[in-house]
Amino acid sequence: MSMSQEEIESLMNGLDLGENETSDQESIEEEDTDSVNMSEDDIEALIAETNSNVKEMDSDVSVSNDDIDDLLASLENEDSTTSVSDEDIDSLINDLANEKIEDDEETEINLENDTDDLISDLKSEGEEVSADNEDIDALINNLTQNEHIEDNKKTSNKDEIEDLLSEIESTNNDSIVDDDYLKELDSLNIDTDAVSLATLDVSKNKKSDNYEKVVDLDKINIPSQLTQVNSDSEEKATVIFDILSSILDANNETRNALTEFEKFFQSQQKLLETLNSKFPNVKEFSDSLDSLNLLISKPAEISTSLSNRDNDLFSAMELMQFHDINRQKIERVMRVVTSLSRQLNTILDDESFDGVPVSKHLPGDNTPDIVNHDDLESLIAEYNK
Amino acid sequence: MRILIVDDSSTMRRIIGNVVMQLGIDKENFDEAEDGLKAWNLLSNKKYDVILTDWNMPNMNGLELVKKVRAEGNHKTTPIIMITTEGGKAEVITALKAGVNNYIVKPFNAQILKEKLDGVIK
Numbered sequence: 001m002s003m004s005q006e007e008i009e010s011l012m013n014g015l016d017l018g019e020n021e022t023s024d025q026e027s028i029e030e031e032d033t034d035s036v037n038m039s040e041d042d043i044e045a046l047i048a049e050t051n052s053n054v055k056e057m058d059s060d061v062s063v064s065n066d067d068i069d070d071l072l073a074s075l076e077n078e079d080s081t082t083s084v085s086d087e088d089i090d091s092l093i094n095d096l097a098n099e100k101i102e103d104d105e106e107t108e109i110n111l112e113n114d115t116d117d118l119i120s121d122l123k124s125e126g127e128e129v130s131a132d133n134e135d136i137d138a139l140i141n142n143l144t145q146n147e148h149i150e151d152n153k154k155t156s157n158k159d160e161i162e163d164l165l166s167e168i169e170s171t172n173n174d175s176i177v178d179d180d181y182l183k184e185l186d187s188l189n190i191d192t193d194a195v196s197l198a199t200l201d202v203s204k205n206k207k208s209d210n211y212e213k214v215v216d217l218d219k220i221n222i223p224s225q226l227t228q229v230n231s232d233s234e235e236k237a238t239v240i241f242d243i244l245s246s247i248l249d250a251n252n253e254t255r256n257a258l259t260e261f262e263k264f265f266q267s268q269q270k271l272l273e274t275l276n277s278k279f280p281n282v283k284e285f286s287d288s289l290d291s292l293n294l295l296i297s298k299p300a301e302i303s304t305s306l307s308n309r310d311n312d313l314f315s316a317m318e319l320m321q322f323h324d325i326n327r328q329k330i331e332r333v334m335r336v337v338t339s340l341s342r343q344l345n346t347i348l349d350d351e352s353f354d355g356v357p358v359s360k361h362l363p364g365d366n367t368p369d370i371v372n373h374d375d376l377e378s379l380i381a382e383y384n385k
Numbered sequence: 386m387r388i389l390i391v392d393d394s395s396t397m398r399r400i401i402g403n404v405v406m407q408l409g410i411d412k413e414n415f416d417e418a419e420d421g422l423k424a425w426n427l428l429s430n431k432k433y434d435v436i437l438t439d440w441n442m443p444n445m446n447g448l449e450l451v452k453k454v455r456a457e458g459n460h461k462t463t464p465i466i467m468i469t470t471e472g473g474k475a476e477v478i479t480a481l482k483a484g485v486n487n488y489i490v491k492p493f494n495a496q497i498l499k500e501k502l503d504g505v506i507k
Contacts, residue, residue: 234394234395234396237396238395238396238399241396241399245399245403248403314403314404314407314495317399317400317403318400318492318493318494318495319492320396320400321396321397321400321491321492321493322492323394323396324392324394324396324397324470324491325470325491325492327394328441328470
């Protein structure tokens, strides 16, 4: 604890101010002068003693500051990956705390001693010295304020050290493993289903049996599936073609039947015309001839309609060409996929990677039945019995 | 008149066959082959008046078949019509230089095939 010059002067001024007061006070103060003078000497001695203690304390503090500076410098020079152990940090903080406590105690003791000396000196003069309580309080307050200032300085130093250490800790997160860090990772809610981290396995390699099967190759082999698509499409196209062809065949049969009808109608027309001409008075002949004339064009109309439907069928058959075109497009895709697969195999295949173990759980996975810290400790304790 | 239809797609063979039948040629008068190698075997054993062939086929593609037909065998002058999806100018030139008489790009209109077949037959 050090007293500033201003504080000493104020202290001294506080004592000098007694001369300017009332006569009673003056008389008392005159009486006190001697004692004051003596007290002043004592006070100066006290101050001198206090200063010496402060210097010692400063030296001690400076020593500890040097240690701290050395520690900080050593920390900066170290590799960034090097982490300060928790034990070192705790020990440093404890040292600082103990030092503060010791300083506090020493300061408090000194204060008490000084106060007692002051009071005893005053009493030893044998005069009723109504010690100026205000002066004493002022002395004590000054001493206490100085003490607080020193405490604040120590506290600020400690805070700076802790801030620095916390920065160092924050840059070494990788080396720190605790439950809070793991919990924080678990709270990130990573969609492991999309990433498939938990179930990610390497496809079965013919060269090595160390890999687990990623997917069922029989189910999602792309070229095989596309070939199956082409095959199924070809089969259905054939069925469609068969149906269209059967319709064409049916139309042809109908057209052939209509030809027969047309021939019959023509023959009947000739017969009725002959009968009608020879027997004009027979009304049935003329009526039948009229009816036949109305029907005789029907087969031709039906045949024309059938021909139009055949054209529609041919148009539908022409559109079936796109089945063949789409089949070739699918084959083009298969070729690209196969080529990509070969290129990927060339790029990614690495025999040296055989047998590399892969963790079943990584932070961020949604793996069920993950032990927390308490469960882990309990399991360890249980199995170590 | 006998016609040889060469295409790896059964659908295309039927489509072309229907067009041929529309021209009045009976089904018994045209044969089908699913690749160039089988077509060459048929050409080696039978006489055909017209060859209708695709380009992209397994085993032996259409271009190789045309070059082989024009180089050897008894069909060096037989009219060949290539029916294919290869519609690039370079491919058409290549096929014509190989000995193809006419070229049809899929998808084709049946009327176009009829006209070109009529022209070849006549």
